[in-house]
Amino acid sequence: MTQQGVRWSADQVLALAPDAASRKAGSKLGTAGPWSETGSSNEGAVWGLCKGSGSTPYRTVADIGDAAGPAYSCTCPSRKIPCKHALGLLLLWSAGPDAVPEGTAPEWAERWLAGRRKRAAGRRAKAAGGSASADPEAARRRAERRAERITAGATELEQRLADLLRGGLAQAEQAGYGLWEEMAARMVDAQAPGLAARVRELGSVCSSGPGWPVRLLEECALLHLLDQGWLRREQLPEKLAATVHSRVGLPGSADGPAIRDHWLVLSQHDTVTSRLTTRRVWLYGTDTGRTALVLSYGAAGREPEQSLPVGLLMDAEVSAYPGAGQARVALGERFGPPAPTLCRPPGVTTAEAAARYGEALHEDPWLESVPVTLRAVVPVPDGDSWQLADADTDAALPLTPAARSRPGLWRLVALSGGRPVTVFGECGHRGFTPLTAWPQHEAPAVALC
Amino acid sequence: MVMTSAPVGASGSGIWEELVTTALLGTDRRALPDGVGGGPAPAALLDTAAVETVRRRAGLLPAPVAQRPRPASEDPRPALPAAAARRLAMLLADRSGTDRGGRRGPVHDLKGLLPQWLALANAHGYAPPPETLPALLDAARAHTDLRPAALAFAGPRARWLARLNPEWRFVLREAPAGGAGLPGPDDTDRIRQLWEEGLFGERVALLAALRDRRPAAARELLASGWTSERAEDRLLFLDVLRTRLGPDDEPFLEQALGDRSRNVRATAAQLLSALPGSALAARMAERAAACVAVDHTGGTPTLVVEAPHECDAGMQRDGVVPQAPSGRGERAWWLGQLLEAAPLSTWPGRLGGRTPQEIVALPVADDWQEELHAAWCRAAVRQKDARWARALLGAPESGGPGALSLAERSRLVETLDTDERAEWVAGFIAAHGLDEAFQLLEVCAVPWAAPLGRAVVDALEIARDAGSYPWSFSGVMGLADRCLDPAEADRLEKLVAVREVAQDAASARVEEHWAGEFQRLVTTLRVRSAMAEELRGG
Structure with missing residues (x-):
């Protein structure tokens, strides 16, 4: 499906910019004026000379075909990656073969490209050779020590939660932020960053407005569930145990096939x-x-x-x-x-989206949301919030509080104009967060964030 | 909960309420609800709450839909070409970006390009990509000068959006661009209704739109309720009559000369004096002619001026303001007003059949020249008389016979037609450089005609060679960014290179600055030509 040598759109090039200033500077350089001896290869390399204010032009080369992601090289002094010259060059390339023809890389560009490919091949060979660490025994001992500390942390946290429930959540509101910060710091010491983050989250729930006791109880209960999961991880099915590991904050490695x-x-x-x-x-x-x-x-x-x-x-x-x-x-x-590409994922209805989240909780009860594409929904104002309503049923998903205040919401509303659009986003217990949308006719995706 | 919870059964939701209450008060103070398992109370509570939490989340259902908005009406215009859409997104991102430009910032910023881009896109008649509307409306909200073009481009969906977002209310207040939404000129009932019931802004828009198509109908509409309008409103409505002003308007304006409000009277008089055939113009011509004559007694014919001795009731009714501003003699003040309102066509007949050129060249006795020429300048501007403007301006090289102020000169230049205007300003710049050119350049048509563009680029080069500081020309450079024909980019390109002529560090820095400024100008011109190209390639 991927065609080699298909040029990106300018939006996609601009998405590579490290900040707004680079985007702007790069877009100014995206015209033929300052460029000479430009070219591109089928493997995703683009090169050219850019005239700056100095006497010698900058040599700019970008490699978007690299296995490890786009890479750039430019003789300009900028420390930004990619620099404005690399962005300008890719913009020019995106405009088509008139501006940047296909060809063979000149010697200076080829040297850099070859060097990169060699290093990449080296990396692959090393990865294939196995990443076994020097001393498996020492690593095992380290892991054991860490697990012990987490266990101590989880036990302490259970104690704190019990104290909290005994005295009542109303007290927690009065105790304020310091209580949670201190508890979170203890979890950091226990090398359980996942627990620490959840504890810190509890602090903000207290001040999250009406309905906070319900949310606080939910979060406390899920934290308790995670503690218990960790303390009894030996009895859990292997996959659920792995989920608990990663939720607690132990780094996993992506060793799936x-x-x-x-x-x-x-x-x-x-x-x-x-x-x-x-x-x-x-x-x-x-x-x-x-x-x-x-x-x-x-x-x-x-x-x-x-x-x-x-x-x-x-x-x-x-x-x-x-x-x-x-x-x-x-x-x-x-x-x-x-x-x-213009292809887009197949979508579901709002009811199916809510059901997907429910099913996903079977496997991971701590899950906040699942990725879902809604096939045909209309943004509908609902008081001071918004919903995404199915085009042809009477069901709607409310937007999450965070999504309501994002500028992307208005892009979505404008794109829809009161008619159905396809929306990808995250669907969870707090509602739906739209991330990308497509109009009903064939058209490129519109990013909402 | 944001979504409505699934009805998991009364016991389910009942137990959750109980759990929350107990948790809030503490297990020390309140017993656990029935059916919550054994063990220490807090742990038992949390166990049950965890089960309930996951159960509640897993059972979430979508909510019933609220009131759906009516879909926006379709925009019949063709979509923007992809490249142009991208450019728009970039220009808009630029505007909303931070303004940290500093010294070089505002002048050369791409910002200046958005108005041009909008004008071009509107000329092509494209519809905007809907997802760019929020940024476009935000820009129009922050910059009122952008609004007419931005809203014309934004089209029907912008009005639809404005009903949903209070921040964009202004869209609904603005008159729909191009008279869209206003009743047509034949729809007399709706016109009448809107005129009688509309808000002030709507009424002005209605009057202006009607005036544009049916000048007489607009005047009649205005006359229908004239006396009951408020004075400020009368003034603004009267202003609308400037468009397509004609002899038919005279009776109405004559009547407005008797208005209660002095400003309304003055405006009516001004409009009448712009009608050379009007009775007011004739009265003024008679008064003015009595004040200026050619004296042949000396060796050379000379203009003699006899200013009026009083400002009688008739003069006052015709809009002459009797009270002179402090520091001015009142007779000179009255004279100025008479000369300004008298049709310029009076003078060749009165002054021995001379052409405007010859009249302007005549010597003037007793230091009246400045007063006399300045009044004729104002008259030429008001009456849009290019012949007189030409005479008063003189050759561009000479800078005019009278001591014209910068403002007078640019307003006179404005009365010339586009080509002549560009040519005159080009000549002026060639002779005098850019120091006084800014206001003149501002009134020239965009893009600048070839000779004018060349003159500006040449003058910049001369300024650089003379060692001037580039920042003294930032105003002109800023205009050039917007107005120079992109075809000039090639010529400018030659000026970009830093020349190795500098003797010391300071002048090297100046040299480098010039190169930088030229480079930026070239870049902007290239962007502009790319912009126009993108909009053409649909």
Whole structure:
């Protein structure tokens, strides 16, 4: 399905930009003016010379066909990746073969490309050779020690929850944030970041407005369930135990079998905290019908490096992380550059979407939401919120509180104009979060985040 | 819960309520609900609550649908070509982006391109990609000058959206672009109704639209309830009559000369004086002619000026303001008003059959020249008289016989037709450089005609060679960004290279700056030509 050498759309190129300033600077360089000796290869390499203010032009080369994701090289002094020249060059390339013809890479570009391919081959060989660590015995001992600390942490947390319930949740509201922060810090010490994050979450539930006691009890109960799951993990089925492991915060490794498919990039969105930017990319396997999640991280204030523009289709392998009901995968080798496509996932009704979430809870009771495509829904205003209503039934899914305040909501409403659209998003107990939409006629995806 | 919960059975939801109450008060104070398992009370509560939580979540059903909005009416215009849609998204992202441009920022920013882009897209008659409407409306909300073009482009779906989002209310207040939604000129009943019941903005829009197509009908509509309108409204309505002003409007305007409001009277007088055949114009011509004559007694014919001695009731009724601003002699003040309102066609006959050129060239006795020429300038502007404007402007190289102010000069230039205007300004720039050119350039048609564009680029090059600072020309550079014909990019390209002529660090920096400015200008021009190309390629 992926055609080699198909050019990306400019939107997809621009999605690679590390920030708005680069997007703007790159788009100014996306015209033929400053460029000379441009060319591209079928394998996804694009090169050219860009005239700047200096006397020698910059040599810019981009490789979007690389197995590890797009890579760039430019002789300009910018430290941004990709720099504006690389973006401008790819924009020019996206405009078609008039601007950037197909050809053979000049010597300077070929040197860089060859160097990259050699390193990539080296990496693959090393990966195939097995990643067994130097001392399996030491690793086992380390893991055991960590498990003991988590057990101690979970036990303490159970005690705290029991105290809390004995005194009543009303007290917790008065105790304020400090109570939870302190408890979370204890869980960090216990090397259980998953527990720590949930405890911190409890703190914000208290101040989340009307209905907080219900939400707090829910979250406390699920935390209790996770503690109990950890403490009795030996008695759990293997897959559920793996889910508990990852929920508690133990790093798993994506050692599932490689699944090769033509993966459609459904959405890409970032959640930013003071410490970390988390990028969630949802993929849809057009052959297997499987939906998978790729997570990548960037340190405070920096964008995660992995960028997958919405609407691209790529022939690639992924491998799943362990655990029942887990969608997370690691992106493995890519076979050829990603190319734009108009295909979209098949959709369901709102009732089916709600049922999917319910079924998924069988395997992972801590699940907040599941990825779902709604086939034909209309955004409907509902008081100060919005719903997505089936085009031909009387059922509707409310939007999550977070989705209501995003600018993407208005893009969705405008796209619909009161008529049905296809919407991909996350459906959970708090409602639906739209991430990408398609009009009913054949047209490219519209990213909503 | 956001979604409605599944009716899992009365006992199910009942037990959940009980659990929440007990949890809130504490197990020390309240007993566990019946049927909750053994063990220590808090753990038993949490066990049951966990089961209930997952059960409630798993059983969620969609909610019943609220009132569906009526679908937006279809936009019949063709969709934008893909490349143009992308450009639009980029321009809009740019606008909403932060304004941290600093010194170089605002002038060369792509921002200036959005109005041009919208004008081009509207000329082609394209419909916008719906998902860009929120950004477009946000831009129009923040920048009122963008609104007419943005809303014309946004089309029917923007009005549909505006009903759903209070932030975009302004869309509903603005008159629908191009008169869409207003009653047609033949729909007299609806016109009458809107005129009598509409909000002020709607009424102005209605009047303006009607005036454009049926000038007489608009005037009659206005006259129908004239005396009952408020003074401020009368003034603004009267202003609408400037469009397609004609001799038929005279009786109505004559009557408005007797208006209660002084501003209304003044406006009516101004409109009448722009009608050379009007009775007011004739009265003014008579008064003005009495003040200026050719004196042949000396060796050379000379203009002598005798300013009026009083401002009588007739003059006042014809819009002459008796009270002079402080610092001006009142006789000169009255004279200025008479000359300004008198038809310029009066003068060749009165002054010995001379052409405007010859009249302007005559010497003027007793220091009246400045007053006299300035009043004729105003008259030429008001009466849109290109012959007189040409005479008063003089040759572009000379800069005009009288001491024209920058504002007077640009307003006179505006009365010339497009080609002549560009040519005159090009000549002026060639002779005088860019220092005083900004206002003149502003009134030239966009894109600048070839000779004008060349003159500007040449003048910039001369300024650089003379070692001027580039930032002294930021205003002109900003205009060039928007108005220079993209075809000039090739010529500009030659100026981009930094020349190795600088003797010291400071002038090297200036040189580098010029190169940077030219580079930016070239880039913008290329973007503009790409923009036009994208919109053509549908």
